[in-house]
Amino acid sequence: EVQLVEWGGGLVKPGGSLRLSCAASGFTFSTYSMNWVRQAPGKGLEWVSSISSRSDYIFYADSVKGRFTISRDNARNSLYLQMNSLRAEDTAVYYCARDYCTSASCYYYFDSWGRGTLVTVSS
Amino acid sequence: DIVMTQSPDSLAVSLGERATISCWSSQSVFFSSNNKNYLSWYQQKPRQPPKLLISWASTRESGVPDRFSGSGSGTYFTLSISSVQAEDVAVYYCQQYYGTPYTFGQGTKLEI
Numbered sequence: 001e002v003q004l005v006e007w008g009g010g011l012v013k014p015g016g017s018l019r020l021s022c023a024a025s026g027f028t029f030s031t032y033s034m035n036w037v038r039q040a041p042g043k044g045l046e047w048v049s050s051i052s053s054r055s056d057y058i059f060y061a062d063s064v065k066g067r068f069t070i071s072r073d074n075a076r077n078s079l080y081l082q083m084n085s086l087r088a089e090d091t092a093v094y095y096c097a098r099d100y101c102t103s104a105s106c107y108y109y110f111d112s113w114g115r116g117t118l119v120t121v122s123s
Numbered sequence: 124d125i126v127m128t129q130s131p132d133s134l135a136v137s138l139g140e141r142a143t144i145s146c147w148s149s150q151s152v153f154f155s156s157n158n159k160n161y162l163s164w165y166q167q168k169p170r171q172p173p174k175l176l177i178s179w180a181s182t183r184e185s186g187v188p189d190r191f192s193g194s195g196s197g198t199y200f201t202l203s204i205s206s207v208q209a210e211d212v213a214v215y216y217c218q219q220y221y222g223t224p225y226t227f228g229q230g231t232k233l234e235i
Binding site: 035044045046050059061062095100107110111112114116 | 161163165167171172173174175178184216218220223224225226227228229230
């Protein structure tokens with residue numbers, strides 16, 4: 001069974017930093033591209049960042065570009081999101097989500113999701 | 124950026140009725156080289172993460188009840204629930220994966 005478990009959220013002051021982690025199990029992590037998707041309280045879904053299986057392709061939403069860094073450790077089956085210069089508008093539940101991948105390619109829709117970790121940016 | 128717009132924002136139906144949600148993209152998400160629409164649908168129940176229902180505009184995921192169906196092409200898509208059940212109460216989102224940023228519709232809240 002595919003499992004994605006996020007942690008690392010919490011309360012942080014504006015301008016502060018936080019590092020989110022996502023532990024993956026139940027599939028061959030190193031062959032899947034992965035994503036972070038967030039959801040502000042009571043709001044819709046916003047894609048944040050994607051990373052390819054070998055970390056050679058990385059994409060960010062404009063809202064986080066230059067402040068957030070996605071990375072992965074395939075040996076540890078883990079995905080990360082380093083968040084710097086946090087703003088109030090970054091307050092959200094952050095989900096780790098797996099791309100749908102075949103043996104030939106990955107497509108950026110999300111077939112498995114974690115339960116999320118809440119990040120609150122407030123003074 | 125491709126903007127995704129859903130209609131309506133909320134929808135109230137009776138048990139057993141048909142529900143239809145519309146989704147428009149600001150540009151076509153049809154990729155002619157493989158004849159596919161890069162459009163997915165998700166269901167999010169209260170206090171749960173989203174769940175993938177449909178990919179490629181009309182391909183139902185394994186385990187998704189066949190009362191859920193997707194259709195459309197290019198810039199206009201629909202998600203239909205043929206006979207709404209109590210467990211279908213949720214917010215439904217469309218998403219395009221044609222290009223970055225991968226954008227979602229604002230969501231449609233389905234109520235009984």
